[in-house]
Amino acid sequence: MRSAPVTAYDLKLALPLAGFFALFFVAPLLILILVSFYTDTSLTQFGLAQYARFLLDPFSLSVLVSTLWLGVKVTLLCLLLGFPLAWTFVRSPRLAQGVLMLIIVLPLLTSVVVRTFAWIVILGRQGIVNNLLLSLGLADTPLRLLYTDGGVVVALAQVQMPLMVLPLITALSRIDPNLRDASSALGAGAWRSFVKVILPLTLPGIMAGCLLTFAAAITAFITQSLVGGGQMLFMPMYLYQQSSTLSNWPFAAAISIIFLVAVLGAVTLFNLLGRLSRGYAQG
Amino acid sequence: MARRTFDPDQASFTLVMGALTIAAITLLLAPTLVVVIVSFTDSFSLRFPPPGYSFKWYVALLDAWQLHFAAWNSFVVALWTTVISVVLGVAASLAIARSPTLTARILDSLFMSPLVLPALAFGLAALMLFSLVGLPISPLTLIIGHTVVCVPYVVRTTVAALAQLDTVLLESSASLGASRLYTFRRITLPLIRPGIIAGAFLAFMASFDNVPVSLFLRDARTDMLPIRMWQDLEGKLDVTIAAVSGVMIFLTILALVVMERMAGLSRRLR
Numbered sequence: 001m002r003s004a005p006v007t008a009y010d011l012k013l014a015l016p017l018a019g020f021f022a023l024f025f026v027a028p029l030l031i032l033i034l035v036s037f038y039t040d041t042s043l044t045q046f047g048l049a050q051y052a053r054f055l056l057d058p059f060s061l062s063v064l065v066s067t068l069w070l071g072v073k074v075t076l077l078c079l080l081l082g083f084p085l086a087w088t089f090v091r092s093p094r095l096a097q098g099v100l101m102l103i104i105v106l107p108l109l110t111s112v113v114v115r116t117f118a119w120i121v122i123l124g125r126q127g128i129v130n131n132l133l134l135s136l137g138l139a140d141t142p143l144r145l146l147y148t149d150g151g152v153v154v155a156l157a158q159v160q161m162p163l164m165v166l167p168l169i170t171a172l173s174r175i176d177p178n179l180r181d182a183s184s185a186l187g188a189g190a191w192r193s194f195v196k197v198i199l200p201l202t203l204p205g206i207m208a209g210c211l212l213t214f215a216a217a218i219t220a221f222i223t224q225s226l227v228g229g230g231q232m233l234f235m236p237m238y239l240y241q242q243s244s245t246l247s248n249w250p251f252a253a254a255i256s257i258i259f260l261v262a263v264l265g266a267v268t269l270f271n272l273l274g275r276l277s278r279g280y281a282q283g
Numbered sequence: 284m285a286r287r288t289f290d291p292d293q294a295s296f297t298l299v300m301g302a303l304t305i306a307a308i309t310l311l312l313a314p315t316l317v318v319v320i321v322s323f324t325d326s327f328s329l330r331f332p333p334p335g336y337s338f339k340w341y342v343a344l345l346d347a348w349q350l351h352f353a354a355w356n357s358f359v360v361a362l363w364t365t366v367i368s369v370v371l372g373v374a375a376s377l378a379i380a381r382s383p384t385l386t387a388r389i390l391d392s393l394f395m396s397p398l399v400l401p402a403l404a405f406g407l408a409a410l411m412l413f414s415l416v417g418l419p420i421s422p423l424t425l426i427i428g429h430t431v432v433c434v435p436y437v438v439r440t441t442v443a444a445l446a447q448l449d450t451v452l453l454e455s456s457a458s459l460g461a462s463r464l465y466t467f468r469r470i471t472l473p474l475i476r477p478g479i480i481a482g483a484f485l486a487f488m489a490s491f492d493n494v495p496v497s498l499f500l501r502d503a504r505t506d507m508l509p510i511r512m513w514q515d516l517e518g519k520l521d522v523t524i525a526a527v528s529g530v531m532i533f534l535t536i537l538a539l540v541v542m543e544r545m546a547g548l549s550r551r552l553r
Contacts, residue, residue, distance in 0.1 A: 014378035014390050017371040017434065021393055025431050028408035035411060081310060084303035101549045102539065103311055108552070109535050110315065111492045113512045114528040118314030120520065121321050126330040128317060158310050162552075165307075170553045190296035211399075219401040222494050222509075226516055236403045240498065243407050253411075256404035267399055 036253035043250070050254035060238075060255075067218050067235040068262065070152065074217035075210050077157040078164040082209065083202075085161075086168035108162040116223045119155040120146060123227070147229035155227045160216045164209035171205020172198075203277030211270035215263055235259045315532055322522075322529035329520055340526035347523055353511035360422060360507070361490040364429040368486045371430070372437030373479055380445035395439065397432045405431065406499035413500070420502050428496040433489045437482035440551045444478025445471075477546040484542050485552075488535075 039049035054060045089100050107115060122128050123145040133139040145151050175198065183193040221236040228234065239259065243252030317331060322340060324333030344350070375394060379387040397405065409428045410420075418424060448471065456466040497507045515521055542548040 008381050009377040011378045011382055011384065011386060014375040014387075017375035017394065017438075018390060020371055021431070024409065024412070024427050025393075025397065025405070028405065028412040031411045031415060032404065032408035081303055081307035084300045085307040087300055088304040100308075102543075103308060105549050105552060106315060106536065106539065107311055109488050109539060111509060111512075111528075111531050111535075112494065113492075113509045113516070114318060114531055115314055117512070117516060117524060117528055118318045120516065121317050121329050121331055121525070122314065124329060124520075126328060128331045131331065154310070158314060161307065161311055166553045189290075189292035191292055194296065215399045219403065219495075221403055221498075222513060226513070236401065236495070239403055239407065244498075249411065252407060256401070256407055259401055260404055263399065263401055 032253050032256055035249055036257050038250040041248055041250060050250045051258070053251065054254055054258055063233050063235060063238050064258065064262065066232075067259075068266075070149075070156070070224075070234060071214045071218040071266070073153045074156045074160060075164075075214045077153060078161050078213045079206065079210065081157070082161055082164035083168055083206075086165050086172050089165075089169050090172045104162050104165050107158060112159065112220070112222050115159050116155065116226045119151070119158070119223075119227050123151050123155075146227060147231060149232070152224060152228045152232065156217050156220055156223050159220060159223055160213045163212040163216055167205045167208040167212070168202065171202040171208075175201050200277075204274050207270050207274035207277055211267060211274070214266055214270070218263065218266075235262075318525060318528045319532060322525040324522060324525070327522060329522060329525065340522050341529070343523055344526045344530070347527075349506070350508070350511060350523070350527060353506040353508040356422070356505055357491050357508040360425050360429060360505075361487050363422075363426045364433050364490040365483050365487040367426065367430050368434040368437045369479065369483050372434045372482065372486075373441050376438050376441035376445060380442045391438075391442070395435050398435045402432055402493070402495035403498070406496040409496070410499040420500060420505070422505055424500045425497060425505055425507075428500045429490040429493055432493065432496055433486035436485035436489060437479070440478045440482035440485070441475060443551065444475040448474055478551060481542065481546040481548050481551040484538070484546070484548065488538075 035043065036050055037046055037048070039045040039047035085100075085104070089097060089104075092100060120127075124130070125142040125144075125146075127145070129145055130139070130142040133143065179197055179201070180193055183197045184190075188196065218234070219236055221240070224232070224234045225237050235255065236259075239252055239255045242248045242255060321329055321331055321333060323336045323338065324330070325335040325337035325339060326333060372394075375390070379391050379394075406428065409424070409431075413420065413424050452470055452474075453466055456470050457463075461469070492509055493507075494509050494513060497510055501507055501510065512524055512527060515524055539548065
């Protein structure tokens, strides 16, 4: 047999990691699926009771729906603010780009607990927002901003914004600048060029950013629980409560599987939209 | 020169884009600044702006043995996680990066999937596995769990670095009589090293900051820093946490600047 070309490596080199994943990633997930099909906590009786318990329970369903809805709101806010930021980035001189990149990347690498803690300080009763409102006379007593839906959305948007901005920067910097000149030479104004030329061409980047932001926002356990407080329950905390505090492994496993399926569904949807938009963007 | 006529369309577009950009930068930057400022407060509350400034919470940090213990644990686990992730991840990347086979594509998707799947569900699943096979919770189980969720960062940056590698260099090296191992050591490795370093750094940070997996795979003996901080925040709003946060932000900025110089980190995140 002829020896393999020097530019390619043997697929066997992937074996150690593949074995590691089979043992410690695939096997645990299979066990999770198995456990979710037990009807009792002592794991003796097979059945679909845990899934029925979740899917027929209005409370559990409302937790699922509010988690997905939270993801949608965070993703839209990230897109609304992240797109202009990426737009400004690609049009900035080199030095400004360096500073902007530091501002964009820093939150991504700062500990999630630290970032969430910052929002507790900002939104608290003695926080900066309340002090500003009180001193401007816009409020008589400190407002309750922590433990509200709006608070969770804004805090999550900051935490996940880099995941939206980075793919958008890549997509926007690939656009041929001549296209915009051509568009304006043909009489299209700034808004029209944006909607008709720039936006369609960046759709694959938008979809990639939305996918990452959405998946990160709905699974962001720390930010959800600390900024949302006890009143607002989302899927990650629901899963944790059932498994840890109540030791109800079969139900916690069923919640995990339903959550996994929901996330995979969203990922598939965004990937599909991304592929469709890529076809559209390339004509 | 002709005076440019006022174009309301262009002006409104620039205005909206500019305003939203400023809002985005404020949103990204404000929390970090607020934490750093509040960590220098001289009061016992998290009031912002602080009534006065002092270093007393940083001094108090020197005696916070629980936080020292948790930080050391997190550091050791993150270090082992990074070493194992780099060894397994780089080997796997070499195998799949240039392979057009279906197996390679499937493996690539498998190795990347921990990035999008809810880590909390994986943490629970791993706990179930370990209790089923009778492996007690220990630093080892933590390192195994962390490696699964951190290895994708190494694979992603290394595969990207390998994809950019000019194959002509490898072919010339081979035609000049170099062995495969020699070519790897002298050509491939130096060229993909920034990618590996960036991936190792991201894996380390992801492990050090991990909550969802640690939540299930640690016990009192293996307390981890982010979980210690989270539990402190749930109970009482302690200003010491602000000082810990200040230290972590400072170290993160330092590491970020070093990594940008060494490995062009921000390019590899896209």
